[in-house]
Amino acid sequence: MSLRHKAFSAAFRVMAATGADRWGRGFAQGRGMILTLHHVRPWRETGFAPNRLLEITPDFLDLALGLIREEGYDLVSLDEALVRLGDVKPGRFFVALTFDDGYRDNLDHAWPVLAKHGVPWTLFVTPGFADRTARLWWLELEEAIRVLPRFSLDLPGGGFLARTETDREKQLAFATLYWRLRKEPEAILLSAISELTRQVGIDAAALVERECLPWETLRSLSGAPGVTIGAHTLSHPMLAKHPQDVARREIVESKARLEAELGLPIRHFAYPVGDPNSAGPREFGLAQEAGFASAVTTRPGHLFEPHARHLHALPRVSLNGHHQSEEAVRALLSGLPFLLWNRGRKVNVG
Incomplete structure (x- = not known):
C-alpha cells in the first residue's frame, strides 16, 4: 500500500x-x-x-x-x-x-x-x-513485472531501467513506470507494455479471455x-x-x-x-x-x-x-x- x-x-x-x-x-x-x-x-x-x-x-x-x-x-x-x-x-x-x-x-x-x-x-x-480484441494493459504490465527479474525500455525522454527481483522492487517499478506511461500518448503506453509482454511470452488476448465475460x-x-x-x-x-x-x-x-x-x-x-x-x-x-x-x-x-x-x-x-x-x-x-x-x-x- x-x-x-x-x-x-x-x-x-x-x-x-x-x-x-x-x-x-x-x-x-x-x-x-x-x-x-x-x-x-x-x-x-x-x-x-x-x-x-x-x-x-x-x-x-x-x-x-x-x-x-x-x-x-x-x-x-x-x-x-x-x-x-x-x-x-x-x-x-x-x-x-x-x-x-x-x-x-x-x-x-x-x-x-x-x-x-x-x-x-x-x-x-x-x-x-x-x-477479446481490447487489452487489459494494466494487468499485462503487472503480469510481465511479476515474471521479470529486471527489465529496460526505451521511452521518450530517456530509457527506463529497473531491477525487479523482490516484491518491493516490483511494486516500485510498477508504480513508477505506470505513472510515467500514463503521461504519454496511449500508443506509446501500449507499445511499451507490448514489448514487456513479448519478452516473457504473455498472451494479451488470453488474459482478457481469463478475466472478462464473453x-x-x-x-x-x-x-x-x-x-x-x-x-x-x-x-x-x-x-x-x-x-x-x-x-x-x-x-x-x-x-x-x-x-x-x-x-x-x-x-x-x-x-x-x-x-x-x-x-x-x-x-x-x-x-x-x-x-x-x-x-x-x-x-x-x-x-x-x-x-x-x-x-x-x-x-x-x-x-x-x-x-x-x-x-x-x-x-x-x-x-x-x-x-x-x-x-x-x-x-x-x-
Missing part, C-alpha cells in the same frame, strides 16, 4: 474515532452517490499486487451493503438515481452500484451478494473485451432482473488522449454495438479511467450527443442537486481494495472526504 493510501486509512480511522463520519453528514453529504467497483473475488495472498485497489472481497461487499441498509439508505438502480437526483424535493439518501469492464468474477462472486441484499446494479461493458454470457445477463448494461467504449481508451473523431467513434459505436448484440437500449455510459486527464468537457459533450441518459466519471464525490444539470459528468465513489473496513465505508457515506478532496466544491465538471 502506498503512503497515500496509508494516509487515507489513517484518516478513516480518525473520522470514526471522532464521530466526524456522522456529524459531517449535515454539510458534506449529497442526495446520493454512485459506487465504482471492478473485481469482486476472494482474497488471494500475494506479495506483489499493484492492481489490488481494483478488487474487493465478497465479504467486504456484503459488509458495505449491510451498512448502507443499516443506515436507512436506499440501494437503487442508475435509472432511479437519475430520477431522484432530478426531484425538486430530495428524499432519502441513495446509493447506486456500478461495475466497470465486464469481469467474470462480477457474476461468480458479486452477483450472489447483490442478490442476497436485493440490490440492482449496472455493468459497464467494453465490446472489445467481449471480442458475449453469450452478456446476452443472458442483459435480460436478468435488476441488471442494467451500460457502455464503456469500444476498446477502453483514455478518450481525452485521442482526437475528437476517435473519441466520438469509441462512444457512439460502443452504444450501437451493445444494442445490436444484446437487443436492448443502452442508456448509460462510463468513461474509461475516468479521471480529468481521461475525460473532460469535450467527452461529456460527446456522450450527451450520443444519446446517453447519463455518463459517469471516476472523479470522487457525492451527487448534489446541481449534478442534475451535468448528467454526463457524474462523480462516483470507489470501493477500493486498499480500504476494506467499516470505517472506510462510513467515511465514504458521510461525504466528508470528498468535500475535503474537492476543496469545498460540490460539483467538479471542468
